[in-house]
Amino acid sequence: MPSLKDAFYVPMQEYFHLTNGEIGNAMSVNSIVTTIGFFLSIYFSDRLPRRFTMSFSLIATGLLGIYLSTMPGYWGILFVWALFGVTCDMLNWPVLLKSVSLLGDNTQQGRLFGFFETGRGIVDTIIAFSALAVFTWFGSDYFGFRAAIIFYSAIAIVVGVVIMFVLKESPEEQVVKQECSEEKADKPGMGSVLKNKTVWLIAFSVFFVYAVYCGLTFFIPFLRNIYALPIALVGAYGIINQYCLKMVGGPIGGLIADKVLKSPSKYLFYTFIVSAIALVGLILLPHEHMPVYLGMACTLLFGAVIFTQRAVFFAPIGEAGISEKNTGAAMALGSFIGYAPAMFCYSLYGYILDHNAGLIGYQIVFGLMAVFACAGIIVSGLLMRNIRATRQSELVESV
Template sequence: MLTKKRWAIFSLLTLCGGTIYKLPSLKDAFYIPMQEYFHLTNGQIGNAMSVNSMVATIGFFFSIYFADKLPKKYTMSFSLTATGLLGLYLSTMPGYWSILLVWALFGVTCDMLNWPVLLKSVSTLGDNTQQGRLFGFFETGRGLVDTIIAFGALGVFTYFGSTMAGFRAGILFYSIVVIVVGIGIFLLMNDEERVRDENKVKDNTSGISSVLKNKLVWLIALNIFCVYSVYCGLTFFIPFLSKVYALPVALVGAYGIINQYCLKMVGGPIGGIIADKVLKSPSRYLCYSFIVSTLVLVLLIVLPHEQMPVYLGMACTLSFGAVVFTQRAVFFAPIGEAKIKEEHIGSAMAMGSFIGYAPAMFCFSLYGNLLDKYSGLLGYQVVFGIMACFAFAGSIISIMLVREIRQRSTMAAIEEPHPVF
């Protein structure tokens, strides 16, 4: 599919995407050490994630104006290095307010400066017929790099005795890796000239007002909102297994890596195949998977967790996580199914991202504070109940989306002129 040179660039971009979010996602492998050595509550960890998401959401809008103007190599290299330097500061074990500031700055270095430029760099490696494969390989590659680097940090943590020294060493490991990748991109990546198409820029600007009036785009964006609201809850399966099932700290870290990274590699391709090959409709797949998610969450609420074997609890939560990751793999796909005009797809994606990722601004904080308010199993049952409500709302929105797409397809078929013989 790609030349050797472009495969080399693709590998660098995959390393970038798979390493830069390790520090902002420190909770995935080190949730319990963060609580113990940073002296944070569930709510405070959720607050840090929410602050990060608020800055990132605002940053995505600003990036619209400069993502095409800044040189890719220097922008990505700077963002990676700056993220690593923030990680070095984290290793000094700062206080809560400093941690909030660092996570806010992660929203600038990882999201505003890096993510849009990274996606554009991946896209420009191939033509229009290669985009699906490019991003499919990219997501799988990111999951692989995520898993390797995260298990490496967990190994460092364990080597130093699973203590504060091990936690600091794990943070330093993440920081050094991301700085090395930043230097590698600076030295090895060619920043070729980009030709800007002014007509497409104008079409994209006018497309913003067009998609705001499009009911399908709103339904798709709200669908993504519901998926991401449920996805945010996966983070709290980590303390759930630790507190309710008494899972050891190192094993909790391994579970967090599997829950957030390994499932990405497995769930993504499965969701895409079922949506495209079996149901032949991503919106229908989202509808069915939302119904399954709702039922599973209700089951998690009523199960006698305190009497269940630990591995059964892990299996239940990981199975549910796999369903959510299949949804994440296809939640933008209905934009193509809805046959939105090609010149408006960029605006539709932007709106879907802005509304769809909005739960990250409040869900982490909401779930975390609820766990602090309601101790023990009750707190997790409350969180699971809210997640079930979001999943149920998603199933209703998906039904509306499927009907709207079907109606528009029927109307288009009726209005299409037929040849006269």
């Protein structure tokens, strides 16, 4: 639901009566609430039962979607996207990431998160294309858009109810809870995590990946306005750009990080370099004289690189050997810092496009994305060195 723009960017503009900047503002409001929520989730992500938080988050999201289908005004849309930050992210995301991380040891983190992204991509693609089919079935107009929103809402509510009954607490969670209650002097959560330099470097690596990722949304109006992408392909491109690439990027990024480089942090370092070079290329390409399918290919290839990064950008938490009882708090802090670009990048990119007509606006956006990628090279390089130094220190101590 918060990613409605990915498949329905143009209908959102038309039927919600929104500009690029106003869509960006909705995403930024969502991200402000999400970021504050991630900070709060540091305290409960290792304590509350997953079954209740995840189930409640989905059902509440579905109910918000039903309200959204009434086509509220601009302020109503900002209100809904703000609440999405609570229901979709604060209550759900850190707990979900912790669940994935605990499925394997520190040599398997890239693969675990890679295939997790693949699974998400498969589900996202099926649901999004189904919603697009509903939109088309009801006439590809105002009523079709409302029907698609109701479809999304119904799916969220049904899955939330199912999770309430089928998701059980694992034996590992019970052990961790028992240890937490017995070891009062060493509580899981904020204290030890805030003192860990590696966690902060991981968080800022995520930050710069996400700052670049935010720009992928604007490839949709870029192709529409500069390449005159047919309206029939806009929704399909948005789904491929945001969902299908997860299926490709997830396993590729995870397997390269684990099997080839044997380090997710090293993989982030190299792909930041690739991203920066690719963005410079996007700025210099003669887009106004290129065929539309070549433009689509260029943007999708770049998006694939970013999704390989997204697949593994939390994997260094496992690589760094963060203790299990602090994993949830580390994921929450990483999310708090890492997803912060969404608070301002969507609005910033949208503002630039609204005030710089034509190709020049997109070139400025690509330039800013390149700056973020270059900053990511520096941070991921420091992270790689920090993890290597920590491992060498642990090896010396064991000897």
